[in-house]
Amino acid sequence: MEDNVLVSSKIHGRSKSTTAKRNCIICGQRISKRRRTQHNFQKISRGQLNLQRTRPCLLNFQSLPKDIVLRVMSKLTLKEVTQLSVVSTNWRQAWTFHPNLYFGIKTALGNNAKRKGTSSDLNCRISSGNKFIKRVDAILEKHCGTMVNKFAVKFGLSNEHANHVNGWVAFAIASKARVIILDFSPDWKSHENNYDFSCHIFDKHNGSYLEALRLDSVTLNPPLDFCGFATLNCLLLTMLQHLEQLISKCHVLEWLSIQSCNQLHNLHVSEPLCCLQYLSIQGCHLQRMELHAPNLTTFEYDGSLALVTLNECSNIKASTIRLFDEKTLQNILTGIPSVLPHVETLYVEVHVKTQV
Structure with a gap:
């Protein structure tokens, strides 16, 4: 115890x-x-x-270097940057530095706007077109206008809006845009009064930054002294005519796509395209095509049977051919090897009509 x-x-x-x-x-x-x-x-x-x-460090957007601002802006869409400018006072002018400008029916007129061409009312289309033009003009007026990477317009416009479109193209050139997209294809019907693409605006100085160009539903009438695009390596043409002179002046072109050019029957490129590596022709009613592309490696063709001459194109490794023709299958299969004698991978899809 x-x-x-x-x-x-x-x-x-x-x-x-x-x-x-x-x-x-x-x-x-x-x-x-x-x-x-x-x-x-x-x-x-x-x-x-x-x-x-x-004390917490307050970030002043205006004091940031331009390369940092552009890098931040490139990660966001124009809509996201606009929302950011509303929330934060320090980023109120952020959207004016956005490097990628895309103007479509929703981005310019809002999500509730009708899709272009869905309305058959002429007055409604005219009203929507005027609102679209005013919105784009207002945005470009407040934009800083420097170091634009991509400039795109997708809306059904015609040559009657040429004054506004010429101003937009001049803005893209002055801002040293690397990519320009002009898609004026209407959805409700095809119009004949296409916008006349202003080739004369580009010269060897102000077009030296352009690397990619897409044109849809425009008219090409380049002048005789057109110098071309010295740095253009990617070209997409849709529903156009008179392409030969434009293509011939793109000496460093590496990627070329021609789509739905129904009025294009003969394609003859006089100048050699020594840098061209990819060629795609789809939905065209070609009868004859001839070009000189010694470094071409990929060739895609979708359309009717045509007389194709690819001069010194012995480096083609892959090719896809889709033909819609009434001729016999024997004529088609004997014609393809003569055009692509050194191809390694060949895919052929043929639609022919047979008589029972």
Whole structure:
């Protein structure tokens, strides 16, 4: 019994001493914090403590380098940047530095706007076209106009809007846009009064930044002294005529696609396309085609059977041929090897009419 009392007293003694030590440590920490706080108050009263270290750093958008601004803007869409400018006052002018400008029915007129061409009412189409033009003009007027990477317009416009479109193209050239897309194809019907693409605006100086060009439902009438595009390596043409002179002036062209040019029957490119590697022709009613492309590696053709001459195109590795023709299958299969004698991968799809 005495042993038990002795043991319990020792245990209680240890616990009391441990608790006392803990209290001392806690009190010591409280005293040190209190002394530190009092010491800081003394410094504040003497003006020795720099409070700027404790203030949050505010980011001024206008003070950022242009390359940083463009890199941030390129990760967002124009709609997202516009929403950001509404939320944050520091980023209120952020959208004016956006490098990718895409103007379509939704981006210019809102999500509730009708898709272009779905309305058969002429007055409704005219009203939508006027609103679209005013919106684009207002945005470009406030844009900084420098270091634009991509400039795209997709709306059913015609040559009667040429003054506005010429101003947009001039803006894209002045802002050193690398990619220009002009898609004026209407959905409700095809119009004959296509926009006359202003080739004369481009010269060897202001067109030196253009690398990719897409034209849809425009008219090409390049002047005789047209110098071409010195840096253009990607060209997509849809529903156009008179393509030969434009293509011949693209000496560093690497990628060429021609689609739905129904009025194009003969395609003869006089100048050699030494850099051309990819060629695609789809939905055209060609009768004869001739070009010189010694470095062509991929050739795709979709349309009627035509007399194709590919001069010195011995490097073609892959080819896809889709033909819609009434001629016999024997004539088709004997004509393809003569055009592509060195092809390694060939896919042929032929639709022929047979008589029962």
